Amino acid sequence: MKHTHAISLTVNGRRHELAVEARRTLADMLRYDLGYTGTHLGCEHGICGACTVILDGSPVRACLVFGVQADGASVRTVEGLAEGPDGELSDLQQAFSDHHALQCGFCTPGFLMLAEAYLAEEAERGRTLSEERARELVASNLCRCTGYQGIIEAIVATATARARRSGGPVDGGPVGGGASSEPADDR
Amino acid sequence: MNAIGARLPRKEDPRLLRGRGRFGDDISAPGQLWARVVRSPAAHGRLRSLDVDLSAKAPGITAVVTAADLPPGLVIPVRLAAADLDLSAYLQPILAADTVRYVGEPLAVVVGDDPYACEDAAELVEIDIAEVSAVTDARAAGGTVAAEFGAAYGDTEAAFGAARHVVGIELAIGRHTGVPLEPRCLLAVPDPGAGSLEIFGMTKVPVWNRDLLASMLGLDETLIRVHGVDAGGGFGVRGEFYPEDFLIPWLAVRLGRPVKWAEDRAEHLVAVNHSRQQYHRISAAFDADGTITGLEDDIVHDNGAYCRTHGVAVPDLTVAMLPGPYRIPAYRGRVRVVLTNKTPCGTYRAPGRFEGTAAREHLLDVAADQLGIDRIALRERNLLTRDEMPHRRPITTLRTDVILDTGDYPALLTATAREAGRLGYPTLAGARTAGPATGRRPLLRGFGLAMFVEKSGLGPQETADVLVSKSGAVHVLAGGTSLGQGIQTALAQIAADALGADPRVIHVTTGDTAAQPFGGGSWASRSTVVGGSAVHLAATAVRERAVVLAARMLEAAEEDLEVRDGWVGVRGDPCARVTLAEIARAAEPASRYLRPGEPAGLSARRRFEVSHMTYPYGAHAAVVEVDPGTGQVRVLRYLVAYEVGRAVNPMLVEGQLRGGVAQGIGGALFEEFSYDDSGQPQAVTFIEYRIPTAAEVPPVDLLVSQDAPAPGNPLGVMGAGEGGINAVGAAVANAVRDALGLAGGVGQLPLTPARVRRLAEQAGLAGQAGHVGQAGLAGHVGLAGLAGHAMGGAA
Numbered sequence: 001m002k003h004t005h006a007i008s009l010t011v012n013g014r015r016h017e018l019a020v021e022a023r024r025t026l027a028d029m030l031r032y033d034l035g036y037t038g039t040h041l042g043c044e045h046g047i048c049g050a051c052t053v054i055l056d057g058s059p060v061r062a063c064l065v066f067g068v069q070a071d072g073a074s075v076r077t078v079e080g081l082a083e084g085p086d087g088e089l090s091d092l093q094q095a096f097s098d099h100h101a102l103q104c105g106f107c108t109p110g111f112l113m114l115a116e117a118y119l120a121e122e123a124e125r126g127r128t129l130s131e132e133r134a135r136e137l138v139a140s141n142l143c144r145c146t147g148y149q150g151i152i153e154a155i156v157a158t159a160t161a162r163a164r165r166s167g168g169p170v171d172g173g174p175v176g177g178g179a180s181s182e183p184a185d186d187r
Numbered sequence: 188m189n190a191i192g193a194r195l196p197r198k199e200d201p202r203l204l205r206g207r208g209r210f211g212d213d214i215s216a217p218g219q220l221w222a223r224v225v226r227s228p229a230a231h232g233r234l235r236s237l238d239v240d241l242s243a244k245a246p247g248i249t250a251v252v253t254a255a256d257l258p259p260g261l262v263i264p265v266r267l268a269a270a271d272l273d274l275s276a277y278l279q280p281i282l283a284a285d286t287v288r289y290v291g292e293p294l295a296v297v298v299g300d301d302p303y304a305c306e307d308a309a310e311l312v313e314i315d316i317a318e319v320s321a322v323t324d325a326r327a328a329g330g331t332v333a334a335e336f337g338a339a340y341g342d343t344e345a346a347f348g349a350a351r352h353v354v355g356i357e358l359a360i361g362r363h364t365g366v367p368l369e370p371r372c373l374l375a376v377p378d379p380g381a382g383s384l385e386i387f388g389m390t391k392v393p394v395w396n397r398d399l400l401a402s403m404l405g406l407d408e409t410l411i412r413v414h415g416v417d418a419g420g421g422f423g424v425r426g427e428f429y430p431e432d433f434l435i436p437w438l439a440v441r442l443g444r445p446v447k448w449a450e451d452r453a454e455h456l457v458a459v460n461h462s463r464q465q466y467h468r469i470s471a472a473f474d475a476d477g478t479i480t481g482l483e484d485d486i487v488h489d490n491g492a493y494c495r496t497h498g499v500a501v502p503d504l505t506v507a508m509l510p511g512p513y514r515i516p517a518y519r520g521r522v523r524v525v526l527t528n529k530t531p532c533g534t535y536r537a538p539g540r541f542e543g544t545a546a547r548e549h550l551l552d553v554a555a556d557q558l559g560i561d562r563i564a565l566r567e568r569n570l571l572t573r574d575e576m577p578h579r580r581p582i583t584t585l586r587t588d589v590i591l592d593t594g595d596y597p598a599l600l601t602a603t604a605r606e607a608g609r610l611g612y613p614t615l616a617g618a619r620t621a622g623p624a625t626g627r628r629p630l631l632r633g634f635g636l637a638m639f640v641e642k643s644g645l646g647p648q649e650t651a652d653v654l655v656s657k658s659g660a661v662h663v664l665a666g667g668t669s670l671g672q673g674i675q676t677a678l679a680q681i682a683a684d685a686l687g688a689d690p691r692v693i694h695v696t697t698g699d700t701a702a703q704p705f706g707g708g709s710w711a712s713r714s715t716v717v718g719g720s721a722v723h724l725a726a727t728a729v730r731e732r733a734v735v736l737a738a739r740m741l742e743a744a745e746e747d748l749e750v751r752d753g754w755v756g757v758r759g760d761p762c763a764r765v766t767l768a769e770i771a772r773a774a775e776p777a778s779r780y781l782r783p784g785e786p787a788g789l790s791a792r793r794r795f796e797v798s799h800m801t802y803p804y805g806a807h808a809a810v811v812e813v814d815p816g817t818g819q820v821r822v823l824r825y826l827v828a829y830e831v832g833r834a835v836n837p838m839l840v841e842g843q844l845r846g847g848v849a850q851g852i853g854g855a856l857f858e859e860f861s862y863d864d865s866g867q868p869q870a871v872t873f874i875e876y877r878i879p880t881a882a883e884v885p886p887v888d889l890l891v892s893q894d895a896p897a898p899g900n901p902l903g904v905m906g907a908g909e910g911g912i913n914a915v916g917a918a919v920a921n922a923v924r925d926a927l928g929l930a931g932g933v934g935q936l937p938l939t940p941a942r943v944r945r946l947a948e949q950a951g952l953a954g955q956a957g958h959v960g961q962a963g964l965a966g967h968v969g970l971a972g973l974a975g976h977a978m979g980g981a982a
Contacts, residue, residue: 002301023303037213038206040419042368043452047873050368078206089204097200100842104671105203106210106369106419138881142873144368144420145671146842147849148881 007071011036012080020067026060027051029067030077038078038109042142049141052110053077059117078109081116091161092116095154103145110141115155119162129159190683190690191902194838197676198695199417199669208417211372211388216445219374220249222435223305224454225295225312227287230528230866232318234287234294242297242311247304250442251312253295254284257437261403263428265498266395267585269336272499277333277526279493281430287316288492289528290868291457293430298438298446321866325489325525326466333490334499334524338506340581341517346481347472354554355470356932360542360916362464362489363858363937365535365850366878369419370450371459373431375439383410384436390418390668390698391426392708397700403433404440411436415698421670422850423534423710424460427496431458453871460533461860462501464489467546472517477560479569481517484509484546488524491531499524500585501532504539504642507584511547512596512640512804513569518582528866534710536850537909540639541916548637548917549932552924562921563604566638570596577898585645585711591802594830594895600638603806603828606890607636612824616810616925628816631952632823633926635811637917640804643906644716644897646797650705651721653682653729654790657775659753659768661686661693661729663722666706667714668698672908673839674714680835681719681902685726686733687750688767705794712906715835720795720900728791736770736789739780801897803905805829807848807918813926815952818944820856820923822883825915828890832897832905840907841889847911849884854912855919856937857883887911927952 004019011034020029027044030036030053042050044063051062054076081090089097092115102108118137122129129137134152143151202208227234239251262278283292295312299305322330347353373388384406389396393413401408418425431448439446450458465488472481488502499522506520535541555562571578571591578591607613616634652664663682667674675695683690696702697709707717730750737755738745741763749758756764765773767789773780776787808826813819827844834840857877861869870876896903920933923943927950935942 021303028302031212032215036206037210038208040210040369041212041449042370042419043873045452045872045874048368048452078204082205089201093204096204097196100197100838102200102203103673103842103846104368104418104420105199105208106367106417106671108203109206112204135881140880142368142878142880144366144422144850144878145846147845147847147884147887149845149884149886150842152881 005068007068009070009072010074012076022066022068024067025063026065026067026070027062030062036077036079040106040109042107047142048107049114050107050110052113052141054113054117057117059114076113078112081112092158095158099150099154099157101146101150101154107141107143111138111143111151114141119159122159123162123166128163129156131156190680191835193680193836195676195680195690195836197673198679199673199675203417210369210417210419211374212449214374214387215447216374216376219445219447220298220300220442221302221305222438222446222448223297223302223309224293224431224448225297225309226454226457227283227290227292227294227316228314229287229316229318230290230321232287232316234283234285235315235317237294238313239295241313242308245304245308245311247301248297248299248308250298251295251308252438254280254282257281261433263430263496264399265494266392266428266496267498267500269499269503272334272336274333274494274498277494279430279495279531281433289530290866291454291530292492296434296438298442302449321528323527323529323862323864323866325487325527330525330527332523333494333526335522337519337521338582339519341481343481343483343517343519346517347483350472350480351475352473352558353470354473354550354557355468356550356553357934358467358469358546358549358932359935360463360465360545361854361858361937362461362860363854364459364461365420365422365424367420367422367425370452370455371425371431372449373435374445374447375436376445377439377443379443384440386411386413386436387416389413389426389432390416390670391421391710393668393698393700394666394704394706395708396428396432399428400433400436404437413698413700415668415696418668418670421709422536423538425670426668427460427533429458452873456871456876457530457868460495461491461530462532462535462538463542463854464532465505465542467542469546469550471550471554473554473558477558477565477568479513479515482510482515484520486520486522488522489527489529490524491527491529493531495531495533497533500534501538504584505543507582507589508540508640508642509543509547510580511544512571512638514571514575529862536847537913540641540909540913541851541854544637544639544914545916545920545936548914549920552921553932556930563600563636567597567600570600572597587645587799590799591640593898594804596804599804599828599830599892600806602890602892603636603808603826606828606888607808607826610824610826610888612808612810612826615823631813631815631926633811633813633922633924634808635918635920635922635925636806636808637914637921638806639914640802641906641910641913642800642802643712644797644801644900645711645713646717648794648796649707649717649721650703650792650794651718651725652703652790652792653722653725654788655729655767655771657768657772659692659766659771661688661767663693663695664702665695665697665718665722666703667709667718670709672714672843673836674709677715677835677839678719678722681722682726685723686730688753692753712908715904716801716897716900716906717795717797719835719902719904721793723901724793724795725791728793729789732789732791733767733770736773736780737765740765740770740773797899799899801832801899801905803830803832803910805910805914807914809918809922811919811922811926813923813943815944815947818940818942818947820938820943822852822885822919824888825885826888826890827911828892829907829910830892830895830905831907832895833893833903834891835904837891840891843907844889844911845887847909848887848915849879851912851915852884852919853879854937855916859937859939
């Protein structure tokens, strides 16, 4: 018999109670037990980051966290970014589309959640994002389709737009990077 | 309106960004079982016994099957059969019965109600293999030669005999593969009552796969429906017919329950097709002024343990495409396809071209230096010119004649050199770095350029249906599959253009064998060229049909009608208009606008047939920085110039090129499936198999050219999927060689730190003052003022 643990957690603001085996990963729990299939598994050993979700405000690899560790926690997945299932895309999601930051879309939820958590953290510290820091951030995860340029541009553009909206500094660094890159806003 | 050529946002984006895409593993069925494949832990040996008793008794396990349970004699056939080659002795069985031939070969399948329980039970299968020595080097004795063939024309013996200069190099290309971010997955849902079967997770060639599966299961093919799903990257490897593509549906039918299999990454890296591993011994004959008079390449192709669905497509394409964009009067390419005890091989994005372009373009740089000719000038001297197009090579590949259909190769080379100069590549390559590198050795910089011809648009056909529903929505039922390339967007643009409709009202269905039973699939850069042309024909036919019906509805003459923005109306009379929705309703059965015997519905099915491929072309340029102390190579800048004929959506073309470069950098510098002497794979996680991150991929500069529309299709389009990766190995190898100032070639790709360090030591660079690549020196001379572009070579 399976030995299970009763846990409860909040996912995208909705409370769930369930019984899971101690060894069940948070990723499998989200996908198979709770139906949040937007969290993708690309390697199951913590390298690719496709399964990145936000756990109590911090980005985590959901393949390296056990479901029971999320007991009492608040989890945000890609399904929680837009305003409702058919509502408007978030500014970050829209920027990904505008900058052609996705092709197959499999790694995309991981990049979105990574960036969402990081942007929130940086905004809290009153910092904006340079292209160089965005590149470092994006290097946390793997994408096999895009070559990363669009992802970096989308994240920088979102950071810049958010800073502008909140009246904060927007001079976090060159937006377009190297001599060849166009400014992100021109694309 | 002109929907073709617009940078429209992708139709695929909203669902994927919301996490509402439908990947194979996102779909589950009630009562579903899970499968886990038990794989060989040994590279080569006799399978003495396979004891599944303990495994079958494990909690939650429904069945454990081995080769003994399968229908006898099943092997996976070749999809891309080459003429005159019998590979039947080398095909892969579904499950190994007596002999295992590579680590990862499927031996058994455990089926149960929970994936964790299945993994546990898989560990309980007792495998007894009497190991024998493994063949891990295709050049060594002992490997089975599965095929030997080549391509040749002209008298190479005479050319080399009379040559003023003969230059040769050896270049080994590493073993790597596509590694889509989504591992493979299959869900098979049987309907025992109807005797039918639904499959989720197949892609690339769903109709071919369905037909093969049907024949293997002894089912009528229309009883199997392969559903269209999102696929997390294809790159040639995903969607071919693998052992699991039989096993999972077969188990579902046998057990009468849905069965799902989701591969993990460790499995993927030993189970999915590998590619690329070839050893080239290439040489060229030149006359006194550097004109190529002959080209020869002797290739050993390491095919792994079996011939899979691609047969010998990779070496076949290698020898067929090796002459590239040059005028080669005499040519001989020979390949020996050797089986080794490693994962079997198939195609991976730009198969045969990544390899062949690297060999040829690296040879040309070595030759230019030896002949004392500028590297670009040597290429220029030998490029086919516009006047020589179309250029027929007496070679065939994939059962088509090689006819380079159109283009201006010298103009593209000039444009590339000019753009690289404008962007400051030579200056950057020539700049001495300020700080000391590891071990106080200065960093070295180099510039590399490579030219290539791609191929795209393989036939023989593609079929598309276009139909307008009563709401006015337009449905395109296409034969391609969605792999991340944006096919749904591109085909919507093509349909919108032909139909005079807004791309937003167009819905594109891909990969569904019930919707499009005649689809040829998405591979060989064919979706836009062949699939797009079929959509163009079908949408044009619907437009014509809409005009006929509108004429009846409006009681007007057809020639007085115009089609725009989703309506058909009398030119100059805004009151006399009918929308596509109204016309679709007028085409319903029993409509008074239909004539007796006329088929109902506003729809058309059309087929585009083509017997020759279309050949895009391009050039790559790279600036690299090499640390001779550590052997680390950084790509600082990268430029791709590429002719696409016509870009349906330039944003998608750019995305394809950029993504290809990133993968190519992986193959040029980082990615390698290495094996130890016993055949144990050494790269089974993303720690050892290092695909580039954003830290390794520079911003990519692009020069997308639309100067040479393809003559062989109504849209003038050429494929864009493989031009970004084709010449990366070549350009990076050339740039590293330039940085190190090597007289010969680099010898081997990928240029891992250990190899680069060895090359630096051999070049006597360990501890020496920095060497600046030739390109760099030439760069100081100044590129902009050149009548051209002599930026490489002995300035």
